[in-house]
Amino acid sequence: MWEYTDKVFDHFVNPRNVGEIENPDGVGEVGSLACGDALKLMFKLDEKGRLADVKFKTFGCASAIASSSALTEIIKGMTIEEAEKVTNKEIADYLGGLPEQKMHCSVMGREALEAAIENYRTHGKVVKKIEGNVLCTCFGVTDKEIERVILDNNLTTVEEVTNYCKAGGGCGGCKGQIEKIIERLKPEVSKSQKKEIKRPSKLTNIQKIQLIQQTITEQIRPSLRTHGGDIELIDVVGDKAIVAFRGMCAHCKTAEFTMKEVVEARLKEFVSESITVEEDNDSVSPDHKHQDF
Amino acid sequence: MNTVYMDNNATTKTDPQVREEMLPYFCDLYGNPSSMHSFGGQVGQKINQARESVTNLLKCKSSEIIFTSGGTESDNAAIMGTLSSYPQRRKIITSRVEHPAVLTTCKELENRGYTIAEIPVDRDGRFDMDIFAHELDDNTAIVSIMWANNETGVIFPVEQIAKMCKQKNVPFHTDAVQAVGKIPVNLEKNNIDMLSISGHKFHGPKGIGVLYVRKGTRLSPFILGGHQEHGRRAGTENTASIVGLGKACELAEKYMHEENTRVKAMRDRLEKGILKSCPDCMVNGCTDSRLPNTTNISFEYIEGEAILLMMDRFKICASSGSACTSGSLEPSHVLRAMGIPFTAAHGSIRFSLSRYNTEEEVDFIIDKMPPIIKRLRELSPFIKV
Known part of the structure; x- marks a missing residue:
């Protein structure tokens, strides 16, 4: 049994934007019956060039259906240029995360979007563009595609690559070549990892506060925002960070859990092992209304 | 239920x-x-x-x-x-x-x-x-x-x-x-x-x-x-x-007869009921030399895990040969060895009964399966609705 978030379940049971569009501006189709999942994505633009209508049809497991539904919700209202920047990680984050072995479902969403945009730009001439050389013949994954998931998600092992784009999951014959790509991209991946994990050995007070603020902005806030919540840093006293939850998080029953398992864990990871967090109860926003799901 | x-x-x-x-x-x-x-x-x-x-x-x-x-x-x-x-x-x-x-x-x-x-x-x-x-x-x-x-x-x-x-x-x-x-x-x-x-x-x-x-x-x-x-x-x-x-x-000795009469009859009724009420499905495996409690049914153009999760909402427990993980190319080594096409192999569900099952449960499943299958097919790009 997979451990899916409530949001994955919600988008699986009540998928948004299911169906087809008559005379769409762009159509993208990826996957196949043999692969076990497939997604057909269509969109129509309004006069301002925004994605006014987006529809999908998906064959696949619960997380494939939920990822497709999430994708349509994310890109609705975006311009082509904005939509083009959406990564598989954003799809997974929107759903509150996906099991590692199901990450390929979010990648399928991003691929379908790319295919649809390509289809739009070539006025329907290009139905599916294959970039690079097919490396994994079992699932038809190209080297370009593998490079893309490695860089987008900072992957460092063949197993991770298989989880994200299936490559190497069939006969396993291409595992050596995947290993080589990982080796080649290692400098870039570790650079972007370093950007995320900046943990100097000794921090001045100002550095510490800045780093806490940065970690909250980059690492913590985005995941809270997917649940309609937010967080604010109130003060830093020694190694104690005093924070306040905002929005949905403020009265959430699991706030205490989030405080320990998300906020404190991230600060320990990215700032210092000795950091603890405390909630500032005095500053709860008074206008907050609790929403029940 | x-x-x-x-x-x-x-x-x-x-x-x-x-x-x-x-x-x-x-x-x-x-x-x-x-x-x-x-x-x-x-x-x-x-x-x-x-x-x-x-x-x-x-x-x-x-x-x-x-x-x-x-x-x-x-x-x-x-x-x-x-x-x-x-x-x-x-x-x-x-x-x-x-x-x-x-x-x-x-x-x-x-x-x-x-x-x-x-x-x-x-x-x-x-x-x-x-x-x-x-x-x-x-x-x-x-x-x-x-x-x-x-x-x-x-x-x-x-x-x-x-x-x-x-x-x-x-x-x-x-x-x-x-x-x-x-x-x-x-x-x-x-x-x-x-x-x-x-x-x-x-x-x-x-x-x-x-x-x-x-x-x-x-x-x-x-x-x-x-x-x-x-x-x-x-x-x-x-x-x-x-x-x-x-x-x-x-x-087991005591209930052997029941297994091959009452349980078998329930299995047969379940199988017939589903085949009758759901279009584009078929039984996998020869039916003349088969365990009395098992039926394996493929629902074409949809995926097994999604079917199971929909069934799970009604607390119906069954299993699927298909495991949608990145690490498995073949939906089920058994069904693929039989040469079942991918269209059907991914959407296979196994029901296996026991002496604890009842006729009411068989009715319940026969009742719940058609809307589940219909719903997932509406989502499938391989079916023109």
């Missing part, structure tokens, strides 16, 4: 009578069966009784029963333990649709230099006797073929296979984990040398099984230590579970 459990090929409910039988062996009768005192000795007697119950069900001798931790251990021990009897023979014959307990063991032996012949099955999941007869030769160290397939329920002609092995003087093992307790097994009347069974597949406890080894079959000890299980499988007996397994065997 409470949980509707139709996943009995995965595991079964422990019969309350089995549990009652087991309970004293935790806190009251906790003695070691090997002890000299009567406090332990009485437990030894109870184990002997349990062994008798197993022999009554299988029609064999008590000295031929080795208690193990379950089907997987029995399969491993049978295959690994026979090879040293014929060190010059370098071939192992099995089928393409075996349980991983057998297939993975064979894969490992392939790494050690053995040749593995995997006998194919036809579109209906039937064992190919011609190819088997062709493969069986003097170089064969062991043949391991399952009695009944866990995914489709298709029954293999193991008694005939055993006879052919006997003629060639090749040891024959069968994984009978799905067969025992569902169909009659009579080891007096066939040439099967070794047979694996698992307690939890027929309302016994988990973590206990049996390897039957016919007298005269050369099998090396597989767990070394004390004298237990004739020195072949050392270690203090799992007393409570052995007692529970004994009771489960007793009950």
Whole structure:
């Protein structure tokens, strides 16, 4: 049994934007019956060039259906240029995360979007563009595609690559070549990892506060925002960070859990092992209304 | 409606009578069966009784029963333990649709230099006797073929296979984990040398099984230590579970008729009901030689895990050969070996019933399946709605 978030379940049971569009501006189709999942994505633009209508049809497991539904919700209202920047990680984050072995479902969403945009730009001439050389013949994954998931998600092992784009999951014959790509991209991946994990050995007070603020902005806030919540840093006293939850998080029953398992864990990871967090109860926003799901 | 459990090929409910039988062996009768005192000795007697119950069900001798931790251990021990009897023979014959307990063991032996012949099955999941007869030769160290397939329920002609092995003087093992307790097994009347069974597949406890080894079959000890299980499988007996397994065997004999009449009738009604109410679905596996409790149905153009999760919302438990993980190319090695097309193989659902199921539950599933299938097909890009 997979451990899916409530949001994955919600988008699986009540998928948004299911169906087809008559005379769409762009159509993208990826996957196949043999692969076990497939997604057909269509969109129509309004006069301002925004994605006014987006529809999908998906064959696949619960997380494939939920990822497709999430994708349509994310890109609705975006311009082509904005939509083009959406990564598989954003799809997974929107759903509150996906099991590692199901990450390929979010990648399928991003691929379908790319295919649809390509289809739009070539006025329907290009139905599916294959970039690079097919490396994994079992699932038809190209080297370009593998490079893309490695860089987008900072992957460092063949197993991770298989989880994200299936490559190497069939006969396993291409595992050596995947290993080589990982080796080649290692400098870039570790650079972007370093950007995320900046943990100097000794921090001045100002550095510490800045780093806490940065970690909250980059690492913590985005995941809270997917649940309609937010967080604010109130003060830093020694190694104690005093924070306040905002929005949905403020009265959430699991706030205490989030405080320990998300906020404190991230600060320990990215700032210092000795950091603890405390909630500032005095500053709860008074206008907050609790929403029940 | 409470949980509707139709996943009995995965595991079964422990019969309350089995549990009652087991309970004293935790806190009251906790003695070691090997002890000299009567406090332990009485437990030894109870184990002997349990062994008798197993022999009554299988029609064999008590000295031929080795208690193990379950089907997987029995399969491993049978295959690994026979090879040293014929060190010059370098071939192992099995089928393409075996349980991983057998297939993975064979894969490992392939790494050690053995040749593995995997006998194919036809579109209906039937064992190919011609190819088997062709493969069986003097170089064969062991043949391991399952009695009944866990995914489709298709029954293999193991008694005939055993006879052919006997003629060639090749040891024959069968994984009978799905067969025992569902169909009659009579080891007096066939040439099967070794047979694996698992307690939890027929309302016994988990973590206990049996390897039957016919007298005269050369099998090396597989767990070394004390004298237990004739020195072949050392270690203090799992007393409570052995007692529970004994009771489960007793009950299996008692309910064998019901399994092949009432349970079978429910299975048939469920199968017909679904086929009638859901378009584009089909039964996998030949229906004339099949376990009485199993049906495997493919729903075309949709994916198994999604179907299961939709069923889960109604607390209906079944299983799917399809596991949508990045690491598996084939939806189910059994269905693919049968040549079931991808359109159908990804959307296969196995219902496996037991004596605890009711007619109301069958009605409930027949009622709930069509909207689930319709809903997922509306989402599928391969169907024009």
